[in-house]
Structures are given as C-alpha cells and as structure tokens.
Amino acid sequence: MDSxxxxxxxxxxxxxxxILAVKFNGGVxxxxxxxxxxxxxxxxSKTINKLIQVHDRIFCCIAxxxxxxxxxxxxxxxxxxxxxxxxxSPPLVKAxxxxxxxxxxxxxxELQAGFITAGWDRKKGPQIYVVSLxxxxxxxxxxxxxxxxxxxxGYVDAKFKPDMSLEEAIQFSTNALALAMGxxxxxxxxxxxxxxxxxxxxxxxxxxxxxxxFHDE
Amino acid sequence: xxxxxxxEPAVSGFNFENSTRNIVLENGSEEGKIKAPKPMKTGTTxxxxxxxxxVVLGADTRATSDEVVADKMCAKIHYxxxxxxxxxxxxxxxxxxxxxxxxxxxTIFSMNSGRNPRVVMAVNILxxxxxxxxxxxxxxxxxxxxxxxxSHLYTVGPYGSIDKVPYLAMGSGKLPAMGILEDRFKGNMDxxxxxxxxxxxxxxGIMSDLGSGNNIDLCVITKEGVDYIRPHxxxxxxxxxxxxxxxxxxxxxxxxxxxxxxxxxxxHETVQMMETAGSS
Numbered sequence: 001m002d003s004x005x006x007x008x009x010x011x012x013x014x015x016x017x018x019i020l021a022v023k024f025n026g027g028v029x030x031x032x033x034x035x036x037x038x039x040x041x042x043x044x045s046k047t048i049n050k051l052i053q054v055h056d057r058i059f060c061c062i063a064x065x066x067x068x069x070x071x072x073x074x075x076x077x078x079x080x081x082x083x084x085x086x087x088x089s090p091p092l093v094k095a096x097x098x099x100x101x102x103x104x105x106x107x108x109x110e111l112q113a114g115f116i117t118a119g120w121d122r123k124k125g126p127q128i129y130v131v132s133l134x135x136x137x138x139x140x141x142x143x144x145x146x147x148x149x150x151x152x153x154g155y156v157d158a159k160f161k162p163d164m165s166l167e168e169a170i171q172f173s174t175n176a177l178a179l180a181m182g183x184x185x186x187x188x189x190x191x192x193x194x195x196x197x198x199x200x201x202x203x204x205x206x207x208x209x210x211x212x213x214f215h216d217e
Numbered sequence: 218x219x220x221x222x223x224x225e226p227a228v229s230g231f232n233f234e235n236s237t238r239n240i241v242l243e244n245g246s247e248e249g250k251i252k253a254p255k256p257m258k259t260g261t262t263x264x265x266x267x268x269x270x271x272v273v274l275g276a277d278t279r280a281t282s283d284e285v286v287a288d289k290m291c292a293k294i295h296y297x298x299x300x301x302x303x304x305x306x307x308x309x310x311x312x313x314x315x316x317x318x319x320x321x322x323x324t325i326f327s328m329n330s331g332r333n334p335r336v337v338m339a340v341n342i343l344x345x346x347x348x349x350x351x352x353x354x355x356x357x358x359x360x361x362x363x364x365x366x367x368s369h370l371y372t373v374g375p376y377g378s379i380d381k382v383p384y385l386a387m388g389s390g391k392l393p394a395m396g397i398l399e400d401r402f403k404g405n406m407d408x409x410x411x412x413x414x415x416x417x418x419x420x421x422g423i424m425s426d427l428g429s430g431n432n433i434d435l436c437v438i439t440k441e442g443v444d445y446i447r448p449h450x451x452x453x454x455x456x457x458x459x460x461x462x463x464x465x466x467x468x469x470x471x472x473x474x475x476x477x478x479x480x481x482x483x484x485h486e487t488v489q490m491m492e493t494a495g496s497s
Contacts, residue, residue, distance in 0.1 A: 011352055011376060012352060012374050012375060012376030012378060013374050013376070013378045013380075036380070044380075045380050045382070047382075048380055065376065065378075066374075066376075066378035066380075067347075067348055067352075067374060067376035067377035067378035068348075068376075070344065070348075070377070070378055070379060071344070071348045071377060074341075074344075110351070
C-alpha cells in the first residue's frame, strides 16, 4: 500500500490511521483503530467507524480523507447492492473491490482515500483486496495500510502464518494494531475487529485499556 | 430509485469566471488596490448532547465580520423539520442556505411520501451536497433530532464527512466547550442535567473564544415536541442604552432649499390584460 504517502495534506477530517486485514482458516479478519484527526494536532473523533459494511459478508476499511472515503463507500454500497439484485445472488468480494477500484481510478485527481476490501464469498471463500490511492487493485493473504502501517511491516512479515486459527488471527491483528497505535500519533482509540466467515459476521471491540502492552509501556 | 426529492440540478461546482478579474483588482497599482469584502462568519460555539429522552442543542448568538460583531442576536439553531434541528458554524450565508435547502427538500419528501423525515436521511442529503461542492461551502453542522428510530446527533463537515456521536462541540470555541463536555458527559442524563451541561459548554466557549459571545440559545428535541429556548441565558453585559440619542427636528438649521423638477418624457406604454377570471 502507499505507506509513504503523507496524509497531512488531506483537507478536512482525515483518518490518519492503521488498518489491516488477515485471512485465517475459514474466514477473514478486518481491523482498524478508531481515531480521526484534523490537521496533525486535533483528534476530531475518538470513536470513528472505519469498518464499513458494503454487503452481508463484505467489509471495507478506509484510510485517508474521511469525506472522500465515506462518499466512495456509499456509492460502492449502492452499486454493489444493485449488482447483487441483478445477478440474484450475493456479490463476489472481487466485484466489490472492482467497484471501489473503478471509483478510485476514474476520480484519482479528486479523491484522497485508500481501502482494504475483505470478505467471504461462495466461489473463492475468504479474500482480501487492496485498493490504493491511485486505483491499484491487488489480492493478498494479509495486508496493512494507513499511516500507522509503516511501524508494523516488520512485525506482520515475521509473525504471519497462513491458515491460522481464529484465536491466533485475533491475537495477531490485535497485537499489530496495538503496536502501530503505540507508535503513530494519528492512530489510536480502540481496536475494532470484524470477523467474517461463511456463517456470520462478528464485531470485536478491544478498548484501550485492554490492549496488549509491550515491554516499554 | 426511491422517492425523489427536488435537489437543484448538479452543475459542476462553483463559477470561477471572475477570479482572474478579482486577482487583478486586488493586486492593482498602489492607488488602485481594492480589498475584497470578507464573508460574515459565525465564529461560534455550538454543542449538542444526546440525553435520556432526546437531544439538546445549544449555540451562542454572536456573528462576527472580522473584528466587528455584526449581529448580537443571531439565530444559529436552524429549523430542518418538526423533529430535526441543526446548529451551524462557519460561513453564515453557507449555513443558512444549506439548512434552508435541506429543510425544503425534506418538506417535499414528507409531502410526497407521507412519512416524517428521519435524521439519517437529512444527514445523507447534507453529505451528498457538501461532498459535491468539495469543501467550498463552509458549513460545519451539528444535526440533532428524534425520529421513530430514536434520538440521534450527527456532525457534518464541510468536505462531506459525517460522524454519529453522543456529544459534540463545533466552531471556533469548540476546544473549551469540548473540555466541559468530556468532563461531565454521562449516558442517559435527565433533562435539567443535559441543559446545564450544554449551557455550560457554550458558556466556556463564550468566555474563552473571541468569536463567540452574547446569549446562549438552547433547543430541546424530544418525541413529544421541541422546546426552542431563545435565549436560555443572557449575556451579563447589558447593552441597554442609557438615554435617547435621536436628534430632535430643528437641531440642524436649514439655510436654503431648492427644488429641481425632473423633466420626464413618456416614451412607450404597453398594457397587458391579466387573466383574473377565477379559474384555479
């Protein structure tokens, strides 16, 4: 993801952020922090929702300008729902990611937002797609994004294992987000996780005081 | 699509035809320099809180134009629907017109659909409109209301970002007001507590921010109805004039008086009959 892009030029409310998604055995976890900032010094919201449901089993997490991201996900939600009605079946995760990519690529001059789309569908099971600022679409087994992601590349590269169990995956995501939030000033608040499997969608919230602590804290 | 509401046709953004002319005027030769007029801002403190039975919105009443107070009793809590009110900070004209348009659209929607508007619908319409104008409309809004799904408080930013929150302050005085809210907010407060909290938050903004001042307006919205308290608390600085300052007729002696008759020539006259035979 464009991790070296500085989000300080974003006008208005920005989700200078840490977002991630990771595939595990049977599903996918998508997670984020909950801080929204204005400029580099004012936290405009401690509890913003960055995990947006675009369909029953497909979620998007947003980074960058909050206004742009909300507008794109609204549009994507509408188009996806229309597509799903026309096809008379739940949409593929790739379809959702493609819709986001079309919007980001065609409007790349005006928009300043990046997304991680993750979910479950009948054809390929759990999947994760990254749609970056300029409209690149990439499929990955796990991915991190946002300004806080630069601090955890080492951690996720070292600790990720394919086919983790649900508990391992939750621990992995929580640790990664906690480490990023500990080092990045524009990420913070609580950790939001959404676990998406064939059977259900489960929200897990880890409040600040329950986050894992690392030796220097 | 679902029931339509009448929104103005989406023209692409603002008309910038005069920008080059304005730049030339402003950068003109020393004698020819002209300063562009600054729009009136409501350097403001507005706040909102969700309590047990509904929503309390509050605002100060000062509108400034640079260093001068342009309006001492400005109404910043705008009517949107019988169950939805909106506080506006930023450019006064933008907040007025945006909330007016929103209110008209929701009324049309209500009439067409036979349903009371929901707060979330108002928020979506605002978000669409402000995003389309890419931040050019300087409207920072706090939208609060009670509908069939409960009590809601939303913030809408000028770029089109929204957030649903239980308490909020906006405007130039938002930092001191947020301090009060962060300290004393609790979930499920009762009415008097909520009113006192919002009032104190606005008061903190008035005391610590130059752009906010004068009186405090409150608006309490519940399922039963709306209580618009204007003013809730008046400024302790009384502006009542001590004496009458009008000049009596005859104060200035009239020395001479000349009357010039204007020579008007009737050039052209047309008469158009109106259809007044009672039809509609």
